[in-house]
Amino acid sequence: MEWDSPLYSAVLESFDRTAAIMDLDPNMANRLRTPERALIVTVPVRMDDGTIRNFHGYRVHHNDTRGPCKGGLRFWHDVNLGEVAALAMLMTLKCAVVGLPYGGAKGGVRVDPFKLSNDELQRLTRGFVQSMFDFIGPESDIPAPDMGTNERTMSWIMDTYSQMRGYSVPAIVTGKPINLGGSLGRRDATGRGVVYAIIEAAKVLSMPINSGTRVVVQGYGNVGEAAARKMAKLGASIIAVSDMKGGIWNPAGLDLKKVNEWVKQNRFLEGYPEAEAVSNEDLLRIECDVMIPAATGGVLTEELAKNLKCRIWAEGANGPVTIGGDRVLREREDIFVIPDVLANAGGVTVSYFEWVQGLQAFFWSAKEVNQRLYEIMKKAFHEVYAVRQNRKVDMRTAAQVLGVQRVAEAMKLRGLFP
Numbered sequence: 001m002e003w004d005s006p007l008y009s010a011v012l013e014s015f016d017r018t019a020a021i022m023d024l025d026p027n028m029a030n031r032l033r034t035p036e037r038a039l040i041v042t043v044p045v046r047m048d049d050g051t052i053r054n055f056h057g058y059r060v061h062h063n064d065t066r067g068p069c070k071g072g073l074r075f076w077h078d079v080n081l082g083e084v085a086a087l088a089m090l091m092t093l094k095c096a097v098v099g100l101p102y103g104g105a106k107g108g109v110r111v112d113p114f115k116l117s118n119d120e121l122q123r124l125t126r127g128f129v130q131s132m133f134d135f136i137g138p139e140s141d142i143p144a145p146d147m148g149t150n151e152r153t154m155s156w157i158m159d160t161y162s163q164m165r166g167y168s169v170p171a172i173v174t175g176k177p178i179n180l181g182g183s184l185g186r187r188d189a190t191g192r193g194v195v196y197a198i199i200e201a202a203k204v205l206s207m208p209i210n211s212g213t214r215v216v217v218q219g220y221g222n223v224g225e226a227a228a229r230k231m232a233k234l235g236a237s238i239i240a241v242s243d244m245k246g247g248i249w250n251p252a253g254l255d256l257k258k259v260n261e262w263v264k265q266n267r268f269l270e271g272y273p274e275a276e277a278v279s280n281e282d283l284l285r286i287e288c289d290v291m292i293p294a295a296t297g298g299v300l301t302e303e304l305a306k307n308l309k310c311r312i313w314a315e316g317a318n319g320p321v322t323i324g325g326d327r328v329l330r331e332r333e334d335i336f337v338i339p340d341v342l343a344n345a346g347g348v349t350v351s352y353f354e355w356v357q358g359l360q361a362f363f364w365s366a367k368e369v370n371q372r373l374y375e376i377m378k379k380a381f382h383e384v385y386a387v388r389q390n391r392k393v394d395m396r397t398a399a400q401v402l403g404v405q406r407v408a409e410a411m412k413l414r415g416l417f418p
């Protein structure tokens with residue numbers, strides 16, 4: 001199948017299990033097993049040295065039954081169609097789990113963004129938007145940041161699309177800078193949402209969050225840094241964090257202000273003086289109360305899942321577990337899993353707020369954004385938790401049941417065309 005990839009197999013495996021548990025109509029299950037459409041493009045970019053390089057880009061619409069397709073755009077060295085398709089499917093479920101009027105999409109370009117200059121990245125982004133011009137739109141498919149993209153990338157997308165349309169279209173993309181119609185609170189939204197989900201999990205587990213709560217964060221990027229900062233604000237002790245090169249570990253707790261200062265000066269965590277170095281793999285073996293994977297997919301293998309020593313596993317990243325890792329997690333009753341489609345849904349939720357604010361040209365205060373985000377995360381958490389209790393399934397399956405139920409119901413209401 002054209003979507004074959006480890007992540008697509010993992011997502012399908014849990015979808016099939018969910019469909020069986022729900023007794024989902026096989027016609028609907030079949031429809032949901034593959035995306036609705038995909039665009040594959042090659043974008044030629046003139047590099048700073050005058051040579052021309054071709055980059056491969058993808059945009060996948062998994063399902064738009066509940067509304068326009070929504071999902072991030074990643075610039076990463078190993079992006080491929082299968083991975084993007086799996087991530088698009090996760091977006092369909094994520095939007096449904098938190099009740100947003102969106103379907104799921106994802107896009108990406110196979111590029112190492114750290115190896116391109118600012119000008120090269122700009123030309124690549126603009127070229128990619130031009131190739132996708134008819135495939136995206138404020139009412140059909142709204143991109144957003146993901147791994148390797150940020151506010152700067154979103155500004156170029158907004159500008160290119162607007163230039164081609166002939167007028168300003170802020171609602172074409174979310175995750176924009178505030179001055180271009182971005183939403184207050186969007187930058188921290190994913191990390192903040194992860195913490196809101198952890199707060200609710202701690203409540204049902206009767207687990208206090210205080211200075212005795214040890215937190216480990218894999219991936220100290222946009223999601224991981226914000227989640228660590230918010231957990232520290234609640235009084236928790238952040239004992240280890242990592243980035244692409246590896247991690248730093250201090251059982252007595254890291255001073256995040258100093259860590260951030262170090263990253264500002266040195267770009268990577270490597271060499272940070274007040275901690276021990278630890279590999280990304282060994283980081284997942286550290287004993288802690290809350291483990292937040294917020295890096296890339298497929299990091300928790302079967303072996304690592306068996307050795308995981310945490311009470312809460314909160315997925316800031318999309319698809320962080322392998323099929324084997326997930327199987328082990330399902331059997332481990334000592335670990336409470338907050339699955340990706342729930343835990344990291346804060347990002348797309350505030351993207352939705354940004355889109356709504358942009359369409360109305362009326363903007364909210366940070367307090368309003370964060371309050372509404374908390375309400376949505378809290379409600380979604382307890383809805384998923386209720387499915388878990390009622391059906392006696394694990395949290396990932398419960399989240400999938402809720403998401404699939406909402407999408408399937410919408411499909412039924414709309415019927416089959418023609």
Ligand code: GLU
Binds near residue numbers: 142143146147318344
């Ligand atoms: N890339 C983020 C995600 O995976 C955000 C998507 C969005 O805001 O549309 O959920």
